[in-house]
Amino acid sequence: MNKKYYFVFSLILVSLLCLGFSTxxxxxxxxxxxxxxxxxxxxxxxxxxxxxxxxxxxxxxxxxxxxxxxxxxxxxxxxxxxxxxxxxxxxxxxxxxxxxxxxxxxxxxxxxxxxxxxxxxxxxxxxxxxxxxxxxxxxxxxxxxxxxxxxxGIPFTGESTIIFYLPQVLEEKGIAGPPSTFEEIEDIAAKIHNPPDFAGFGTRARRGEGMNVSCNWAAWLWGYGGSYFDENGKPALDSPEAILATQKYAELIQKYGPPGGGDFTHYELYTLFAQGNLGMYLDASVFNGIFEDKTKSSVVGKWDAAPVPAGPKNRTTSAxxxxxxxxxxxxxxxxxxxxxxxxxxxxxxxxxxxxxxxxxxxxxxxxxxxxxxxxxxxxxxxxxxxxxxxKYGRSDYRPTYLPDWPQIGDTIGAYVQEVIVGEKNAETAMTELNKWLIEFMDEKGYPDWLPNFLKENNLDINRNM
CATH class of the missing domain: 3.40.190.10 (Periplasmic binding protein-like II)
Structure with a gap:
């Protein structure tokens, strides 16, 4: 048999065995x-x-x-x-x-x-x-x-956080490649931002425990060395690291986001990117199909993706x-x-x-x-x-191990959004949020079991890069 055809036949046979015939x-x-x-x-x-x-x-x-x-x-x-x-x-x-x-x-x-x-x-x-x-x-x-x-449960679909970007826009400004750090996101966004028609950077801002802001904001929390709880299992969202993370996240949207971006969800953002009006977009990886759909996108073949950028102290993704x-x-x-x-x-x-x-x-x-x-x-x-x-996913990226996480996550999102839209500064918002969280968790009896649970399951530990 011709070596070329033998190789092709072998490849097909191996694929069939892997995909369902080996049983x-x-x-x-x-x-x-x-x-x-x-x-x-x-x-x-x-x-x-x-x-x-x-x-x-x-x-x-x-x-x-x-x-x-x-x-x-x-x-x-x-x-x-x-x-x-x-x-x-x-x-x-x-x-x-x-x-x-x-x-x-x-x-x-x-x-x-x-x-x-x-x-x-x-x-x-x-x-x-x-x-x-x-x-x-x-x-x-x-x-x-x-x-x-x-x-x-058995997963049937999943996603990570990645950054989508328009390489031609970066090249026109003499930028070699996509951002690999939060600092580079800001530097590149400043160079390509051209309001009101073209925004340098977009990410979720509307309150919400999973679908919206708390989903992506958590990458900044971990990235700046923050965590949801301290070593004793007490809420720590008023720490200097958490306050700085929230301030930086808000500033990116305020300075380089699209008009009205302080209340945007993934829908408005992926639509803008698909229209070619957003230079960089950090969000769920699964939106790539939209960007390659000729009926929905004007950037087919004109975009690229890069791994989630790193913060000063950590890199993590919203898996x-x-x-x-x-x-x-x-x-x-x-x-x-x-x-x-x-x-x-x-x-x-x-x-x-x-x-x-x-x-x-x-x-x-x-x-x-x-x-x-x-x-x-x-x-x-x-x-x-x-x-x-x-590779940078973590099961405690959001503390869904808390039975009341949907309510807690939505409340976190509400306070973070207040910072994004300028209603409060980061220190005030996060101090108020942490006070609320302590009172809420005390009322629900979390101090009785959460500290030991975190230690036994190795959760909520900021693992530096």
Whole structure:
């Protein structure tokens, strides 16, 4: 056989083995594993994620045919889903077997005993495919669904924080490359900022615990050497480091952000960048698909990505993942596990990320290394920027281990936004915020358990670069 064709044939064979055919050789099959559960119906409640759920919808019938398990899918947007999900879980209805896992609510679900730990499934050779290798998942995404050694969900999509930029704009100003530090963000933004039509830099500013300002502001908190709590487990958001971080974050938006940027979310920002009106944009990595969509973007092929820049004392990224969990009250846990396992399998991850309409935010390392994935998403330095940023992910980037984090995070966002829009200076806002947080946590009984919890789980420690 011609050496060239032999190499191509070998590459195809290896890819097939990696993406779903090796289970046959290993003596495990979906048909055999699901035999005891044929005829079972499972109910799934999740979000209509545009690039991670929508592309998989047509494939679910394959799972049903292969396993004999009927899957009823219900989709709700994030806020409505959260409300309904907590009502169902709190009432112990058992109406849903598989539910969306918002990693910011993991601690709440764990302490309420609403989510079923999945660890025992991993070692069950009858239920779990040999291809389900936990080490093949991006580690930080798994960390985000882990509490005290137990895993309560399996990630199906994820993201990091990276910086998008317009290289031509930088080149025109004689700037060699993208920023690698917070200081360089400011220096470059000052040179390219040309208001009101062109802003030098953009990042989220509107209050919010996950979707908005507290998501990106935390990189500055850690980057300047701050932390949420001190060594005794007491709130430390009035520390000099936290005050300076907030001041610097606000100044970037005030000086170099777009008009009205003090109340911008990701939507306004990625729209501006796609229109070519924003020079640098720090946010979730998954927006690259928008920038390469000719129907939505005027910067197709004209942008690049770089890893999250470093602060003076630390570099960290807002790693985030969406996951699927099994409700503790489910009566069909084994069938539910088979579905989650299939949904997050290499084969489904591969197809959902490479077909039309699919997205890049997959969780399987082996799929990220396939030629097809690289061919679709490897331009603009995006894969390198995302993978490099994920190295700096930390599960306590936001303290979602706090059962009341949604309220705490939203309140943090409110105070930070007050600084951004100039209603308060950073010292006043952070002092008031820390006072509120101490009183709130005392009322909720956090001092009784949080200090030991932080020490036992090695959390909220500022790890210098």
């Amino acid at each position: 046959i050789a290993l003596g495990w099959s979906w048909e055999e594993a699901s035999e005891p559960y044929k005829g079972t119906t499972i109910n799934v409640l999740t979000i209509p994620h545009p690039t991670a759920i929508e592309p998989v919808k047509p494939l679910i019938q394959e799972f049903e045919k292969m396993t004999g398990i009927k899957v009823n899918m219900e989709y709700l947007e994030r806020v409505s889903l959260g409300t309904k999900q907590e009502m169902e879980l709190g009432a112990h209805t058992g109406a849903y077997d598989v539910m969306h896992m918002d990693t910011s609510k993991l601690s709440r679900y764990y302490r309420a005993d609403w989510a079923y730990p999945l660890n025992d499934f991993f070692d069950d050779p009858k239920l779990t495919s040999p291809e389900f290798v936990l080490d093949d998942f991006v580690k930080i995404y798994v960390d985000l669904v882990t509490m005290e050694g137990k895993i309560f 985030y993942s969406h996951a699927m969990m099994i409700a503790n009250d489910s009566k069909n846990k084994e069938a539910a596990w088979l579905f989650i396992q299939w949904f997050t399998s290499k084969d489904v991850q591969f197809r959902s990320s490479t077909i039309e309409g699919g997205g890049p935010g997959i969780v399987r390392l082996s799929v990220m290394e396939t030629p097809e994935y690289i061919a679709k998403w490897g331009s603009n330095n995006w894969i390198n920027a995302n993978v490099e940023s994920l």
